[in-house]
Amino acid sequence: MRRSDRQVVDQTKIFSIIQKCDCCRLAITNDPVPYLIPLNFGFLPEENGIFYFHSAKEGTKLDLLRKNPEVSFELDTSHAVKTGQFACEYSFYYQSVIGTGKVQFVEEPSQKQKALSLLMKQYSTEQDFSFSPASFARTVILKMTVESISCKEYLPPQS
Ligand SMILES: Cc1cc2nc3c(=O)[nH]c(=O)nc-3n(C[C@H](O)[C@H](O)[C@H](O)COP(=O)(O)OP(=O)(O)OC[C@H]3O[C@@H](n4cnc5c(N)ncnc54)[C@H](O)[C@@H]3O)c2cc1C
Numbered sequence: 001m002r003r004s005d006r007q008v009v010d011q012t013k014i015f016s017i018i019q020k021c022d023c024c025r026l027a028i029t030n031d032p033v034p035y036l037i038p039l040n041f042g043f044l045p046e047e048n049g050i051f052y053f054h055s056a057k058e059g060t061k062l063d064l065l066r067k068n069p070e071v072s073f074e075l076d077t078s079h080a081v082k083t084g085q086f087a088c089e090y091s092f093y094y095q096s097v098i099g100t101g102k103v104q105f106v107e108e109p110s111q112k113q114k115a116l117s118l119l120m121k122q123y124s125t126e127q128d129f130s131f132s133p134a135s136f137a138r139t140v141i142l143k144m145t146v147e148s149i150s151c152k153e154y155l156p157p158q159s
Contacts, residue, residue, distance in 0.1 A: 042118025
C-alpha cells in the first residue's frame with residue numbers, strides 16, 4: 001500500500017470496521033468486465049473472516065457465481081468530507097476493506113438459519129429472530145470465505 005501510514009493490519013480492528021459497514025460489494029467474473037453487485041451481509045469474525053449473503057433464488061449473480069465462485073469484495077464506512085479553504089485542501093475520510101474470497105451455496109438448514117441470524121445481527125440490535133419455512137424456501141444463502149484482505153483508513157484527527 002503506497003500510504004502505509006493508512007494501512008490497518010490488526011485483524012481485530014479490521015473485523016470491527018467490517019461490523020460497522022452496511023453494504024458489501026462483490027465483483028464477480030463476467031468476461032470481459034466484472035459484474036459488481038451491492039449486497040447486505042452477515043459476518044462471522046472467524047479465521048480470515050466469513051461473510052453470508054441472502055438472495056432470491058434466481059438472477060445474474062447466482063448464474064455467474066455457479067460458473068466462477070472466486071470473487072473480490074469491498075466495504076467502506078466512516079465517511080466524512082474534509083473541508084478546507086481551497087479546493088485542493090478538500091479530502092474525504094473513510095475506512096475501507098478490500099479482499100478476495102470464494103463463495104459457496106449453503107444448503108444445510110441449520111447453516112442457513114445461522115447465516116440469516118448473522119445478517120439480522122448486522123442490521124438490528126434485536127437478538128432473537130425466527131424464520132418461517134416459507135422464507136427459507138425462497139431464500140438462497142451464500143457463504144464467502146475470505147482468502148485475502150486488506151484495510152485502509154483515513155480519519156479526522158481526534159479532537
Ligand atoms: C445497499 C444494497 C443492498 C442490497 N442487498 C441485497 C441483498 O442482501 N440481497 C440481494 O439479493 N440483493 C440485494 N440488493 C440488490 C442487489 O444489488 C441486486 O439488485 C439483486 O441481488 C439482484 O441481482 P441479480 O444479479 O440477480 O440481478 P438481475 O435481477 O439478474 O438483474 C441483472 C441486471 O440488472 C441490473 N442490476 C441488478 N442489480 C442492480 C443494482 N443493485 N443496481 C443497478 N442495477 C442493477 C444490472 O444491469 C444487471 O445486469 C441490494 C442492493 C443495494 C443497493
